[in-house]
Amino acid sequence: MPTAQPRQLKLNAYLSGSGVQGDSWRHPGVDVDAWHNFERYRDIALTLERGKFHSLFFYDNVYADIDALAYHTISPRWDPLVLLPALAAITRHIGLIGTASTTYNEPYNIARRFASLDHLSGGRAGWNVVTSTGGGENFNLDAHADHAQRYRRAHEFYQVVTGLWDSWADDAVVADKASGLWVDPAKVRPLAHQGEFFRVRGPLNAARPPQGYPVIAQAGASAAGQQLAARIGELLFTAETELEHARGYYAEVKGQAAALGRNPDHIAILPGVSPIVGRSQAEAEDKYAELLRHRDRDATLKALAAYASLGVHLAGLPPDAPVPLPQHIAETNSHKSRQRLILDYIRQHRPTVAQLYARFTIGGHRILVGTPQTIADDFEHWFRSAAADGFTIMFPSAPAGVGDFVDLVVPELQRRGLFRSDYSGRTLRENLGLPRVPNRHFE
Amino acid sequence: MPTAQPRQLKLNAYLSGSGVQGDSWRHPGVDVDAWHNFERYRDIALTLERGKFHSLFFYDNVYADIDALAYHTISPRWDPLVLLPALAAITRHIGLIGTASTTYNEPYNIARRFASLDHLSGGRAGWNVVTSTGGGENFNLDAHADHAQRYRRAHEFYQVVTGLWDSWADDAVVADKASGLWVDPAKVRPLAHQGEFFRVRGPLNAARPPQGYPVIAQAGASAAGQQLAARIGELLFTAETELEHARGYYAEVKGQAAALGRNPDHIAILPGVSPIVGRSQAEAEDKYAELLRHRDRDATLKALAAYASLGVHLAGLPPDAPVPLPQHIAETNSHKSRQRLILDYIRQHRPTVAQLYARFTIGGHRILVGTPQTIADDFEHWFRSAAADGFTIMFPSAPAGVGDFVDLVVPELQRRGLFRSDYSGRTLRENLGLPRVPNRHFE
Known part of the structure; x- marks a missing residue:
C-alpha cells in the first residue's frame, strides 16, 4: 500500500522482564517490586501508549544463573507471554512483542500462543525469534544446543509456525446459524511438515491471526543471526553503536533481504539506545552521574x-x-x-x-545524555543517514526514565515532524507500515 | 488452619476455549464471535465474579480434528494461557484455572508460565493437569502417546514442576537497595532432576508462586487418572452423573488420598453439571426444548x-x-x-x-432443568450425601446461561447458607480452604 506520508521514526520500548530497567536498581527512584507487581507494568504501558510508541518489547531467557543472582536483576523474571496478554487487556494501540525461543519450545505451541495473542489484542502481537543464549540443562540436554544447529532449527521452526498460521484461511470460520456451518473444512488444511527437527501434521487449533502473521522481530547479529534476520525479520532490535558501522549494517541487511526477494522497506531497523534526558545538559549529566553512582x-x-x-x-x-x-x-x-x-x-x-x-553500562547499547533537543538531533542524524528506521528505547530506569522520554523527547520529535502525533492504524503491522501477510494456500 | 465456618459449596465455571458453551451454537441467543472477541470473555468473567464463583476453568487440547470442523465448535480455540492472563488483569477475586498438557509441553516452560500467572493474579492461578486426548502428530510422533506412558510422564512432570517452584524460597528476592543484595543465593537451589523422561537442572527463572503452588486441578477418571488425582489433585472436575456412583467415587478418591497421607478435606470434588434455569419449571423446560431444537x-x-x-x-x-x-x-x-x-x-x-x-447432550454431564429451588435442592442433596463438595457449572449457553445461573441460582444457594455471600480470602487457595504449600527445601 503506497503512502504519500513522509517517512517517520519508529519507536520500540525495551522492557525488562524483571521489572528493573538498566543496571542502577539501587537508585532511590527505581521501583524494585515489579518482579511481582503487575501494576508497575500497567503504568509503564499506559505511559508508552500516551507517547504513541509503536510497540513494547520483552526479551526473555530460560535459565537462571545461580552465580549471578546476588547482583544481577535478570532473574527472577516474568514469562513475557503471561505479561503481554495482561497488557493487551488494558491497552488499545501499542504493539506487544514477546520473545520465544525456537530452541526450547515446540512450534505448535508457539504458533497457537501468538495466534491467540494476536486475536486478543486485535492484531498487535509480535514474536521476537531467538535461539536463546542458554538453557539446555533445563531441557534434557547436557549443555546449550550448538550455535549452527540452533540456527538450522530456527529456520525450520519459523517454517512450521508460519505454515500453521497459514493452515486456516482468514475466512475459515463461518459460524452461520442459518446453514449450521461452523467452519468451512475446505478452508482448513493440514501442514504435513517433515523436516530435520520437526514432524507436524497440523492444522493449527487456532484461527489465522488477524495480522496474517504477528510481526517478526529479530535481534540476531552474528552471521547466522543476520541471515535469519534478512530472511524473516521485520523489526530488528540491533546493538549498533557507531554511526558508520550502523550504516553499513543497515545497507547490508536490507540488501540481503532484497536479494531474497523482500522489500527492504518492510524491515524496520531499530538500534537500541538509552536516553538520559534533562531539561538542560547539566540536569542530564547529573541524572547520569546519579545512575552511575548507584551501580x-x-x-x-x-x-x-x-x-x-x-x-x-x-x-x-x-x-x-x-x-x-x-x-x-x-x-x-x-x-x-x-x-x-x-x-x-x-x-x-x-x-x-x-x-x-x-x-x-546498560548492556553495551548507546547512551545519550542530553536535552530533548540534542537527543532529537542525534535521532534525526542517524535516521537521515540511513543508519536506523527508528530506535529501541532502553530506559535507564522505570518509571522515571519512561516518563522523561515520553514527556520531553517525544514532543520534540513530533514538533520536528519526525514522529507521528497519533496511531495511524489499528494493527501493529499497519502502524509500522508493514503489509498484512497473504496466506500461502488460500486467497 | 481450622475454621468454625460451616462447610459450603464450591463453584467452578467451565468455559469453552472456542467461546461456544454447550452444543446449541445455532441458538439465537448465543454469541458466536467469542472465538476472536475477548470482550465476550471479559463480560462472562465479570458476571462470574459478581456471582462469587471460586474459579473459572478452561479445558484445552492441542490438535484440530479436520473431519469435525464443519459442525464441532471445539476448534478453533484460544490458548487458555493467553486468555487467563488477560482475565487476571480485569478481575480481582476469581480463580483462574488453565489446562496444560504434560504430554506435549516441557516442565520448565509450564512451571514458569503458571508461576507468572500466579504472580500476575495475586495468587489466583490453577493448573489443570492433563495427559491430553490426542496431538502426537503435531509433536513429532506417529500418533498420540500411549496411555500408560502418558501417566508415568505426568507423575514425573508434576515432580519437576513442583520441584522448580520450590527452587526459590518465598523470601529469596531481597531487593535491598541499602546492602545491594538483589537475590539471596542461599535461598535458591538447583533441582538436578534426572528421571525417565526429563533432565532438568534448574533453578527456575521465576520466583516462587504466591500460593506456593498454584491449585492443582485434575479430571482424570480412568484408573490411572484417578491415581494421579488422589496423589496431586486438589480440585477435581469429574463426570459423575448417578448419585450412588458419585458417592462411591467421592469416598474412594478421598480414601486413596488419605492412604497417601493427604488430608481428604484438601480435595474439592466438583462434578460437572449443566443447569437450565427457569423462573418456573415450564420456563426451564421451554429453554431446554429450544436448546435441543438448535442442536x-x-x-x-x-x-x-x-x-x-x-x-x-x-x-x-x-x-x-x-x-x-x-x-x-x-x-x-x-x-x-x-x-x-x-x-x-x-x-x-x-x-x-x-x-x-x-x-x-452437553458432553455427557448431568443436565438439570428446573427452577432455582429444584436446582438448589439437587445441589444440596448431592452435597449433603457426600457425593460432591460443589460443582463445575457447564453453562448451556453464554452469556444468557451464565447470567441465569448467577442471577437466579446463586441467590437461592446463598439464602440457604449453602454458598458464601462474598469472597473470604485473597488467593484461590484461601477461597477454596486449601493450605498454602510449604517449600520442600526452605522454611
Missing part, C-alpha cells in the same frame, strides 16, 4: 568480563589500569555479536577499566 | 459414536431404534472414563437413539 561496579565488571569471555578478573584491577588486550578468546556459543562489540572496543580504544565500565 | 442431531450423534468408539453409524438409524449393544469395543487411548460412562448407560438402560441423544 554496583564489581558486579558490572564481573558480568562484562563473563559476557565477552575475556578471561580477566576486571573487578580486581584498579580503575585507571588499562584493560589487558585479550589473547585467547574463548569461542562463545551465544551472544557472539555482543562479544565482538566489546572486543572491538577494547582493541580500538585501549580503554582503562574505568573507561570500559563507563562505556558498557 | 445438530447428526453431528452430535456422530461425535458421540466416535467419542465412545461404538463403531456404529448412529446418525443413520431412526430415532426410535434401540442403540445396538456394542460388541467389540475398540480400546481407546484417551477419555477412557467417558467411554465407560456411555457404554454403561447403553448396557444398563438399553436406550433408543433418541434417548441416548437426549441423555448425552
